[in-house]
Amino acid sequence: xxxxxxxxxxxxxxxxxxxxxxxxxxxxxxxxxxxxxxxxxxxxxxxxxxxxxxxxxxxxxxxxxxxxxxxxxxxxxxxxxxxxxxxxxxxxxxxxxxxxxxxxxxxxxxxxxxxxxxxxxxxxxxxxxxxxxxxxxxxxxxxxxxxxxxxxxxxxxxxxxxxx
Amino acid sequence: xxxxxxxxxxxxxxxxxxxxxxxxxxxxxxxxxxxxxxxxxxxxxxxxxxxxxxxxxxxxxxxxxxxxxxxxxxxxxxxxxxxxxxxxxxxxxxxxxxxxxxxxxxxxxxxxxxxxxxxxxxxxxxxxxxxxxxxxxxxxxxxxxxxxxxxxxxxxxxxxxxxxxxxxxxxxxxxxxxxxxxxxxxxxxxxxxxxxxxxxxxxxxx
Numbered sequence: 460x461x462x463x464x465x466x467x468x469x470x471x472x473x474x475x476x477x478x479x480x481x482x483x484x485x486x487x488x489x490x491x492x493x494x495x496x497x498x499x500x501x502x503x504x505x506x507x508x509x510x511x512x513x514x515x516x517x518x519x520x521x522x523x524x525x526x527x528x529x530x531x532x533x534x535x536x537x538x539x540x541x542x543x544x545x546x547x548x549x550x551x552x553x554x555x556x557x558x559x560x561x562x563x564x565x566x567x568x569x570x571x572x573x574x575x576x577x578x579x580x581x582x583x584x585x586x587x588x589x590x591x592x593x594x595x596x597x598x599x600x601x602x603x604x605x606x607x608x609x610x611x612x613x614x615x616x617x618x619x620x621x622x623x
Numbered sequence: 624x625x626x627x628x629x630x631x632x633x634x635x636x637x638x639x640x641x642x643x644x645x646x647x648x649x650x651x652x653x654x655x656x657x658x659x660x661x662x663x664x665x666x667x668x669x670x671x672x673x674x675x676x677x678x679x680x681x682x683x684x685x686x687x688x689x690x691x692x693x694x695x696x697x698x699x700x701x702x703x704x705x706x707x708x709x710x711x712x713x714x715x716x717x718x719x720x721x722x723x724x725x726x727x728x729x730x731x732x733x734x735x736x737x738x739x740x741x742x743x744x745x746x747x748x749x750x751x752x753x754x755x756x757x758x759x760x761x762x763x764x765x766x767x768x769x770x771x772x773x774x775x776x777x778x779x780x781x782x783x784x785x786x787x788x789x790x791x792x793x794x795x796x797x798x799x800x801x802x803x804x805x806x807x808x809x810x811x812x813x814x815x816x817x818x819x820x821x822x823x824x825x826x827x828x829x
Contacts, residue, residue, distance in 0.1 A: 613780060614791075
């Protein structure tokens with residue numbers, strides 16, 4: 460990592476830990492980015508606003524969900540045109556009814572990403588304006604990227620999909 | 624005998640007395656019907672029925688022997704597929720209509736509206752999300768219409784057969800006439816499938 464990036468990272472860590480003394484859980488190095496911020500889902504909305512308005516990460520590139528079986532992770536990738544780099548925001552959610560505040564109010568591009576994350580790994584985004592199926596048919600019963608999802612025989616799945 | 628009514632029932636003729644007394648002529652109460660009148664009567668009954676029967680027979684024959692072949696000939700030489708691409712098979716589909724393979728020499732011209740099409744080439748993976756749109760497109764096409772399943776995905780799901788979101792074969796949604804194997808099939812294979820469909824249309828009866 461370049462020295463300037465390391466400086467920026469340290470600066471960011473200091474500012475965020477001062478701003479969120481409880482919710483900010485740390486900043487790990489992550490290859491190709493400024494690092495990965497771990498945060499408590501309770502401060503999600505404030506952290507998003509802080510990251511966008513104060514630290515100028517104005518573009519949300521991706522929302523991903525990861526199923527770690529005993530818990531579930533939601534991962535935001537944001538890009539800054541000012542700093543020319545990515546930053547990852549990661550929050551761990553409980554496996555039972557995982558939910559987090561939507562980022563749509565901060566980055567409007569989160570809309571479809573969150574719909575996709577919701578239908579594939581079953582993470583509910585509270586106050587999402589339009590949380591419905593994006594890639595799967597309406598009323599699809601499964602969350603297929605969960606580790607608990609079993610592959611069906613085509614005929615069996617067809618019956619289940621047709622009768623939703 | 625009036626002979627004017629069309630529904631003439633021949634009057635019952637008096638029975639010829641079998642055993643006439645010898646030396647006496649039989650009593651004739653009613654004059655015998657002349658032969659030509661009988662024929663006229665019969666013709667009046669027969670001709671309309673015959674005309675109707677002949678007409679329908681000729682019409683059927685004509686439909687089978689004359690009109691149907693003309694329609695089949697016209698239909699199979701101007702197949703208009705829907706200009707609709709789903710996946711990588713659509714690239715081969717596009718190449719088949721380019722300069723090199725030139726499917727237009729068979730009268731195959733892709734049209735952009737299903738209302739103008741009589742051939743649906745399903746070129747690619749059909750997901751359950753797009754399934755009802757495919758059915759809508761098929762239903763919007765006017766009769767008679769045909770379906771070609773192009774490539775392994777449209778034929779049976781291909782490598783995504785057990786996936787959670789893919790229709791395992793488009794024949795679960797619409798009736799398919801010709802299946803083309805390949806992943807993706809080359810433009811020659813598509814042209815071969817179209818020619819096979821033309822042969823099917825040539826033999827079409829109803």
